[in-house]
Amino acid sequence: MKRIIHWIKRARPADWLNLVKKLLPHVMIVISGMLIVFFVIDRFNKPMGFMTNEFHKRLTFVLAILAIYYAVKNIALQRRVERMEYQRRVKAAEERARQAAGAPRPVNRPAQPRPQSQPPRRTSPPQPR
Secondary structure, three states: OHHHHHHHHHOOHHHHHHHHHHHHHHHHHHHHHHHHHHHHHHHHOHHHOOOOOHHHHHHHHHHHHHHHHHHHHHHHHHHHHHHHHHHHHHHHHHHHHHHHHOOOOOOOOOOOOOOOOOOOOOOOOOOOO
């Protein structure tokens, strides 16, 4: 609890924006799930009257399904970006450690060309004449 209070005290507006970006897809999934439950309950128990207009019911159901789809897609994208950022930081830290140790930097050499004495490889069988 102390960590949360400390984070709240030192948080910048950008931190709050990132928090909202992370929480919004999860909130969309919960609310969309609630709408789908209301849709199903209304199908079985009409007197409760959760939704009265048939067109509105179907539109809300489709909206809920699409919201869940895009929220899950957004969460996956956020996690992929975080993973890539983490890998970039690890690679940069390894590079700094390598430079501090005085090890030479690995060189990306281009592929060596094939010697001219070998004929080029055929990808298909020779055609009869």
